[in-house]
Amino acid sequence: MAAVLACGPGALLSHRSAAALWGFQSTAAMRIDVSAPGRRGRPGIVLHRVGSVRLVSPDQLRRALEQAERLQLLDMRAAQALCERSPRRQGLRALSTLLADDREPLEVRSELERRFVGFCQEAxxxxPALNTMVAGHEVxxxxxxQRLVVELDGYKFHRGRGAFERDRVRDLDLHVAGYRVLRITSRRxxxxxxxxxxAVRSLLAAQSDGSRREL
Structure with a gap:
């Protein structure tokens, strides 16, 4: 605590010192690591200035996550929510990938859904959750x-007057319930x-305002 206070406002115990505090590793012969924005170091303290430098490799991050989960120090859902709230924040891409590996498998029912999952990963x-009930409709x-629904429209199952009318009723119900609906055709x-x-990235980043767009 004294080392952190000595480095001024915004300073945090970090690196090996933080890991030791949480029980990740031994504190024997441990140096004191502190991260702080633009501060000068203090005797006996290894100061890391906050910047855009990668501090751990993906393999190191995976091992740290696994150990944190074993020690019951990590809420996986909270970590996933953090990644979804800040998709462009530097350093979260590797974490998002590792957390996605631990999610339950998605229930893919069609070739178009399989392609869409691959598209999301590539982009x-x-x-998203697949084939789930929202406002009385399976989407x-x-x-x-983000209260965002994506409907995947293959021509085979969405052609014809009946399908056209059902899709519009579904969209209206979702809109009234406060959800945004984005239709993506197989061709697009x-x-x-x-x-x-x-378009998907923009809608995910935007505030939920009840607006509706179609592709």
Whole structure:
């Protein structure tokens, strides 16, 4: 505590010292590591200035996560929520990937859904829940926190007057319930991936305002 206070406002115990405090490793012959924004070091303290430098490798991060989970120090859902709240924050990409590996397998029912999951992974988008009930309708893909629904429209199952009318009723019900609906056709998922990724990313980042857009 004295070392952290000596380094001024914004200083945090970090690196091996923080790991030792949480019981990750022995404190024998341990140096004192402190991270702080733009401060000068103090005798006996290894000061790490906060910046954009990667501090651990993905393998080291994976081992740290596994140990933290064994020690019951990590709330996986809270960590996943943090990644979804700050998708562009530097350093969270590796963490998001590792957390995604620990999620329960997605229930993929169609080839189009399988392609969409691969598309989300390729575009570094958070994975949605699939085939879940929202406002009385089973939707293809859903991000609960952002209240965003994506419907995947293959021509085979969405052509014809009946399908057209059912889709509009579904969209209206979801809109009234406060959800945003984004329709993505199989053709656009194949041919306009960059534009589709940009649209999904924008909606995930935006505040939930009840607006509705279609692709």
């Amino acid at each position: 570094d988008l958070p994975l 293809d893909a859903f991000w609960p926190r 998922l194949d041919r306009e991936r960059a534009a589709v990724a940009a």
